[in-house]
Amino acid sequence: MLVNKLNWVSSPAASPEVLKTLNSRMAEFYSSLNDRPDYQKLNDDLHDVESHPNNKLAEQIALYIIAKGFKKVLEVGCGSGRIYQHLVRHGFEGSYTGVEMADYVIEANKTKFPAATWKTGSVYDLEQWSDSYDCCFCFYVLEHLIYPDKALTVMMERVRVGGTLILLFPDVRSSGIVPSQKIGLSYGAGAKDKLKKGKVIDAVVSFWEAKVMRNKLRKINQLYGDFVINLTPYCLDKDCREMLPDFDAIYLGSKEEIERWASERGYGVTFPLGKEGLMARNAYVAILKQ
Ligand SMILES: C[S@@+](CC[C@H](N)C(=O)[O-])C[C@H]1O[C@@H](n2cnc3c(N)ncnc32)[C@H](O)[C@@H]1O
Numbered sequence: 209m210l211v212n213k214l215n216w217v218s219s220p221a222a223s224p225e226v227l228k229t230l231n232s233r234m235a236e237f238y239s240s241l242n243d244r245p246d247y248q249k250l251n252d253d254l255h256d257v258e259s260h261p262n263n264k265l266a267e268q269i270a271l272y273i274i275a276k277g278f279k280k281v282l283e284v285g286c287g288s289g290r291i292y293q294h295l296v297r298h299g300f301e302g303s304y305t306g307v308e309m310a311d312y313v314i315e316a317n318k319t320k321f322p323a324a325t326w327k328t329g330s331v332y333d334l335e336q337w338s339d340s341y342d343c344c345f346c347f348y349v350l351e352h353l354i355y356p357d358k359a360l361t362v363m364m365e366r367v368r369v370g371g372t373l374i375l376l377f378p379d380v381r382s383s384g385i386v387p388s389q390k391i392g393l394s395y396g397a398g399a400k401d402k403l404k405k406g407k408v409i410d411a412v413v414s415f416w417e418a419k420v421m422r423n424k425l426r427k428i429n430q431l432y433g434d435f436v437i438n439l440t441p442y443c444l445d446k447d448c449r450e451m452l453p454d455f456d457a458i459y460l461g462s463k464e465e466i467e468r469w470a471s472e473r474g475y476g477v478t479f480p481l482g483k484e485g486l487m488a489r490n491a492y493v494a495i496l497k498q
Pocket of ligand 1: 255286346
């Protein structure tokens with residue numbers, strides 16, 4: 209028994225109309241001038257703390273791209289160009305193109321970093337492009353997509369044979385955490401924090417729902433199907449009053465699912481930072497188009 213419904217469905221099997229509406233609402237959230245500046249600040253703040261995992265992992269991707277000798281790279285969901293800055297700092301001399309939904313963020317990038325190419329758009333627009341790249345990558349973007357399987361296909365189409373698609377996203381099957389899912393009687397903190405604040409009933413409900421959710425996440429694909437998404441992310445909730453990390457997460461992804469997707473298509477798969485420690489809760493996957 210749950211107080212909160214898990215509004216989770218398989219994206220490829222869900223109602224096209226429902227997905228279309230959710231996609232437009234999320235596009236509006238990412239590009240609107242009302243929400244985006246605070247959202248952008250939340251993301252940039254994570255990169256600004258030198259010791260934060262986001263900053264370290266962003267740098268790792270830049271170092272990987274340089275070590276592999278990729279000369280023509282495409283970043284999807286590039287935000288304010290944090291990985292581009294790591295690339296430049298580490299001596300990348302190839303060509304970089306960044307794509308992002310928020311037009312004003314792209315315009316600011318054009319002014320700050322004129323040597324790179326910046327385009328406003330969505331991952332799905334790549335279907336219309338003809339260029340191919342040594343490497344396409346996205347850093348904490350896959351989990352925000354309504355059509356993750358379609359996005360993988362179109363990104364892979366932009367990778368040349370012999371090139372690589374790099375994905376970094378939260379592995380919710382391993383972490384057991386879905387920050388965009390309401391747990392208990394209020395969003396945000398977990399059961400322990402709620403208890404400390406004296407919210408006893410909320411803490412008990414949160415504890416129970418988190419346990420049920422963790423169990424479901426472990427066998428998410430058996431229960432719901434492929435490419436499971438959360439149809440009601442907290443960022444779109446009418447009661448949403450605060451910006452929280454990943455309150456806009458949609459796709460409940462895992463290393464296993466991406467590896468399966470890639471292997472079924474004959475692509476090579478590696479995990480450059482392994483699967484343990486920090487990389488248990490996250491997935492850093494390199495998919496080789498061989
Ligand atoms: C958590 S942020 C990460 C941004 C950036 N990679 C960084 O680490 O600073 C998620 C990003 O995904 C972008 N995004 C969401 N949906 C997208 C879509 N359909 N196509 C391209 N980018 C998208 C958002 O605009 C946002 O910039």
